[in-house]
Amino acid sequence: MVGWAIAVHGGAGVDPNLPAERQEQAKQLLTRCLNLGIAALRSSVPAIDVVELVVRELETDPFFNSGRGSALTENGTVEMEASIMDGPGRRCGAVSGLTTVKNPVSLARLVMDKSPHSYLAFSGAENFAKQMGVDRVDNDYFITQDNVEMLKLAKEAGSIVFDYRIPKVCGTGVQSPIHMNGLPISIYAPETVGCVVVDNEGRCAAATSTGGLLNKRMGRIGDSPLIGAGTYACDVCGVSCTGEGEAIIRGTLAREVAAVMEYKGLQLQEAVDFVIKERLDDGKAGLIAVSKTGEVAYGFNCVGMFRGCATENGFMEVGIWG
Amino acid sequence: MGWAIALHGGAGDIAVNIPAERREPREAALRRILQIGVSALNAKCSPLDVVELVACELENCPHFNAGKGSVLTTNGTVEMEACIMDGNSKRCGAVSGVTTVVNPISLARQVMEKTPHIYLAFDGAESFARQQGLKTEDPSHFITPENIERLKQAKEANRVQQDYTQPIKPQVDPDGDSKLGTVGCVAVDGLGNLAAATSTGGLVNKMAGRIGDTPIVGAGTYANKLCAVSATGRGEAIMRDTVAREVAAVMEYKGLGLKEAATYVVHEVAPKGTTGVVAVSATGEIAMPFNTLGMFRASATEEGFMEVAIWSSESE
Numbered sequence: 001m002v003g004w005a006i007a008v009h010g011g012a013g014v015d016p017n018l019p020a021e022r023q024e025q026a027k028q029l030l031t032r033c034l035n036l037g038i039a040a041l042r043s044s045v046p047a048i049d050v051v052e053l054v055v056r057e058l059e060t061d062p063f064f065n066s067g068r069g070s071a072l073t074e075n076g077t078v079e080m081e082a083s084i085m086d087g088p089g090r091r092c093g094a095v096s097g098l099t100t101v102k103n104p105v106s107l108a109r110l111v112m113d114k115s116p117h118s119y120l121a122f123s124g125a126e127n128f129a130k131q132m133g134v135d136r137v138d139n140d141y142f143i144t145q146d147n148v149e150m151l152k153l154a155k156e157a158g159s160i161v162f163d164y165r166i167p168k169v170c171g172t173g174v175q176s177p178i179h180m181n182g183l184p185i186s187i188y189a190p191e192t193v194g195c196v197v198v199d200n201e202g203r204c205a206a207a208t209s210t211g212g213l214l215n216k217r218m219g220r221i222g223d224s225p226l227i228g229a230g231t232y233a234c235d236v237c238g239v240s241c242t243g244e245g246e247a248i249i250r251g252t253l254a255r256e257v258a259a260v261m262e263y264k265g266l267q268l269q270e271a272v273d274f275v276i277k278e279r280l281d282d283g284k285a286g287l288i289a290v291s292k293t294g295e296v297a298y299g300f301n302c303v304g305m306f307r308g309c310a311t312e313n314g315f316m317e318v319g320i321w322g
Numbered sequence: 323m324g325w326a327i328a329l330h331g332g333a334g335d336i337a338v339n340i341p342a343e344r345r346e347p348r349e350a351a352l353r354r355i356l357q358i359g360v361s362a363l364n365a366k367c368s369p370l371d372v373v374e375l376v377a378c379e380l381e382n383c384p385h386f387n388a389g390k391g392s393v394l395t396t397n398g399t400v401e402m403e404a405c406i407m408d409g410n411s412k413r414c415g416a417v418s419g420v421t422t423v424v425n426p427i428s429l430a431r432q433v434m435e436k437t438p439h440i441y442l443a444f445d446g447a448e449s450f451a452r453q454q455g456l457k458t459e460d461p462s463h464f465i466t467p468e469n470i471e472r473l474k475q476a477k478e479a480n481r482v483q484q485d486y487t488q489p490i491k492p493q494v495d496p497d498g499d500s501k502l503g504t505v506g507c508v509a510v511d512g513l514g515n516l517a518a519a520t521s522t523g524g525l526v527n528k529m530a531g532r533i534g535d536t537p538i539v540g541a542g543t544y545a546n547k548l549c550a551v552s553a554t555g556r557g558e559a560i561m562r563d564t565v566a567r568e569v570a571a572v573m574e575y576k577g578l579g580l581k582e583a584a585t586y587v588v589h590e591v592a593p594k595g596t597t598g599v600v601a602v603s604a605t606g607e608i609a610m611p612f613n614t615l616g617m618f619r620a621s622a623t624e625e626g627f628m629e630v631a632i633w634s635s636e637s638e
Contacts, residue, residue, distance in 0.1 A: 090562045096533075097444060117525075117532045118558045122419060122444040124531010182438055213439075219446010220439045221418075228540040228564040249440050250412040252540035252567045259567075263575035281412075 002202045002294040003312035004041040008033050008054055010064040011190025012243040012286030013180035014304030014320055023320055025063060030308035030318045033057050037197065038310055047197040047205035047238070048086040048109075055082070055105040055207045058193035062144050064306070067103060069144050070211020071189040072151040073218055078142040080211050081225040082108045083119075087204035087233040087292070094225040097122035102135040105209045108225070110134070119225065142211070153187040154215040178303055180284055181213055181244045185303060189214045192224050194231070194240030198290040200312075204238035206231050206254070213245065223248035228255035236261050237268060239289045243302060247283020251275070257289055267291075272299040323606045324624025325363040325511045329356060329376055330610070331386040331618030332503030333554045333598025336632055338615075345632070348385045348618055352630045355379040356620040359507065363624070369509040369550070370408050370431075373519035377404070377427040380505035381521050386618070387503030389425060390464050392523020394473040395530050400464040402523055403537040404430045409516030409545035409604075416537035419444035422458040423451045427521045430537075432456065441537065469526075476527040504536055506543070506552025506600060512624070514604040518543050518550035518566070525557060535560035540567035548573050549580055549603045555614060556596040563592050569601055584609035 008030055037054045045053075059067025059082075070078045082104035083094035093112025096119075101107050110132050111120050120128050129136060178185040194208040208231045210224040222245035223230035232239045232254030239254040247253075256279050260271045268291040276287070276299040286300025288307060296309045300322070308318040331352060359376040367375070381389025381404075392400045403418040404426035415434025418441070420426045432454050433442050442450055451458060504522035520543040522536045534557025535542035542553045544566030551566040560566075565587055572583040580603035588597050588611040598612030600619060608621045615633065622628040 092562055094533075115529065116558075117529060118561050119533040119538075120529060120531045121533055122531055124529055127530065217437065217439065217442065217446055217450070219442045219444055219450070221416075221441040221443055226441075226538055226540075227561050228538070228567060232564075246438075246440050249539050250414060252544075252564065255540060255564045255567060256571075259571045259575065263571065 001200050002198065002292070004197070004199050005290045005294050005296040005311040006034065006037045006041065006050065006195070006197045007288035007290060007296050007298060007307065007309040008037070008058070008195045009193065009240065009242055009286070009288050010058065010306030011192050012300045012305035013185065013188055013190045013284060013302045014306065015185045015188070016303055017186065026306050026320065027318045029061055029063050030306060034308045034310050034316065034318070037195065041197070041199060044200060047199040047203045050197045050199065051195045051205045051207040052084060052105055052109050054195040055193060055209050056103045059103050059105060059209055064193045065189045065191055065211050066193040066209040068142050069147065070142050071191070071214035072143065072147050074215050075218060076148070076151060077139055078211055079218065080104045080209070081221060082207070082209035083225045083227060083231040084108045084112060084207040085205065085227060085231050085233040087235055087238055090234050092118050092227045094119040094227060095121065095125045096221050096225045097219070098125055099139045100126060100136040101129045102137055105207050107134055150187055150189055150214055154183055157184055157187060158215065180302065183214060190242065190306065191222065191245070192230070192242035194242060194288060196238040196240050196288050196290045198238065198292055198294055202292040204233045204290055204292055206233040206238035206240045208240045228252045230254060232258055234258050235292060237289055237291045239287055241285055241287040242305065243285025244283045247280050248285050251279040251283070253279060253285065253287060257287065268295040269297040272297045276301050323512055325509065326602045326606045326608050326623045327359045327363060327372065327507065327509045328600040328602055328608050328610055328621040329359065329380065329507040329619065330552065330554055330598065330600045331380060331505050333612045333614045333617035334503060335595070335614055336616035338633060349630055351383045351385055352618060352620040355383070356622055356628070356630065359509065360622050363509065363511065369511050369515050369517035372509045373507040373517045374406060374427055374431055376507040377505060377519040377521050378425045381425050381427060384466050386505045387523045388505040388521040391466050391469065392464050393503070393526040394465065394469050396527050397530050398473060399530070400461060400523055401530065402426045402521070403533065404521035405537045405539065405543040406430045406434060406519045407517065407539060407543055407545040409547055409550055412546055414440055414539050416441040416539065417443065417447045418533050418537050419531070420447055421461050422448060424457040424459055427519050429456055472526050480527065504542070504554040506554060508550040508552050508600050508602045510550065510602045510604060510606060516545045516547070516550040516602065516604060518545040518552050520552045540564045542566060544570055546570055547604060549601055551599055551601040553597060553599045554617065555598055559593055559596040565592060565597060565599065569599065580607040581609045585611045588613050
């Protein structure tokens with residue numbers, strides 16, 4: 001028996017000028033989700049079920065970029081993706097290109113449990129959703145006014161960036177604004193929500209869900225549904241990543257945490273620190289992780305990551321900044 | 323050190339008594355396409371160009387499960403996916419759900435080089451292909467009679483399994499079962515630059531929208547400064563084992579050589595009957611282990627070594 005541990009995130013790459021009320025809202029949501037997970041863990045709900053129920057809550061709340069409240073594609077629609085992985089046995093499920101499924105993480109779970117495959121996308125995934133009878137809604141349900149505004153700003157910023165080609169290093173000492181994934185941080189929608197859990201039996205699980213990159217091209221798939229990149233869980237740990245998708249994919253970030261624990265014998269926090277420091281090159285990202293021995297850890301190399309974590313011995317922390 | 327190249331046309335339960343008319347065209351194709359890769363390396367083409375070129379040839383060849391000759395989804399359609407990765411920069415490109423693009427691997431390369439993204443799928447990938455002016459054909463172009471037959475057999479087998487609820491005995495398909503197929507190529511030049519490419523029609527009778535390991539960086543395809551890897555076999559297993567990345571990780575973190583690392587991953591990590599891999603290292607080594615009955619494969623080095631094979635040889 002180990003002490004359980006849980007961590008949640010609402011995305012890495014936060015505008016340093018985020019208004020105080022928004023910061024407060026974020027922390028309250030993270031706290032509420034943590035408490036949901038904690039209540040389940042206290043009732044001995046297995047890790048795989050806990051990560052699903054916590055991510056469902058994050059998807060349903062419109063604050064973060066997943067489910068309702070997802071960032072919009074270049075066409076002003078929502079296209080969602082998610083993945084889930086169960087440490088013992090390393091079973092996994094993933095979905096991409098969802099437009100009507102209320103809770104993408106639950107469809108990913110069904111792919112894992114009820115289909116012969118591990119990853120379904122676009123109309124194939126939507127058909128599977130119909131067959132499974134999951135809650136489905138019009139695409140409008142997911143669209144919030146905030147995100148409509150953000151898309152407008154992103155399109156304007158896009159044209160500015162291309163026309164002016166602001167150099168990163170300027171002789172006059174003018175600082176170029178912080179960018180994440182090609183967007184100024186003030187309009188970047190931190191991608192992804194996620195949850196990692198280790199239960200009393202030492203079983204790890206991880207789940208990640210997102211609407212993806214703001215103003216993305218239709219059909220663009222990021223790191224969140226990719227096993228080994230955005231999500232990974234095995235005997236040793238559970239990991240969920242967020243940030244610049246390209247960097248996370250090239251760095252096979254989630255798998256990397258487990259690999260350095262297994263092959264280099266690093267402890268969880270050392271592994272997280274190592275991966276963030278050494279495996280991101282120029283990319284900006286963050287991740288949360290738990291280990292089978294009841295540890296929890298997180299790390300990020302960008303401005304802020306919405307996160308919260310808690311362990312059975314009473315530790316609890318919710319934060320945004322470094 | 324000279325260049326080295328390895329390519330595969332799929333791992334699977336390829337019966338040793340496969341009829342000559344099934345075996346010979348594939349062996350001949352592997353030999354011909356290997357030579358194309360060899361000539362390109364001799365002409366000092368970059369490994370990235372070489373793996374793309376070779377993968378295109380394998381896609382165009384109707385005998386392998388990629389491009390034309392792809393296996394069919396449960397709806398009788400073709401949905402292709404591919405992935406390419408450059409070892410030095412670790413830049414990559416991937417596509418899924420491609421239905422009209424003649425060379426999915428080239429589309430993957432365009433995603434890598436012409437977009438800020440890594441992975442485009444389905445309608446988004448198709449419309450990007452049109453924007454880029456890539457060659458497209460009617461979806462029927464990719465469908466071959468052999469694959470219509472394979473789909474029929476697969477559906478029949480499913481029906482039998484469901485009716486009789488007996489333990490499923492792996493049937494050795496005398497056709498050279500391309501249920502576990504894919505094509506791929508890895509190459510390294512004399513300076514240690516590495517690249518990998520993989521392309522496939524996926525799993526026969528797959529659900530529409532099913533994505534396998536091929537386009538998942540770290541699962542079916544991977545390249546960094548140490549090695550380049552392309553995997554083939556049961557996609558769901560390769561994905562959960564992050565096979566391609568694992569070979570590189572074991573080299574990096576355990577200090578194993580390429581052959582040891584690839585053998586370890588295929589024979590100790592991956593479940594039997596699911597996985598084959600071709601890999602080259604920055605120092606010009608080649609490894610092609612598989613835990614299925616066979617794997618269509620070919621390899622060559624600048625020193626003049628050349629091999630085309632299907633089943634095990636002493637070196638494995």
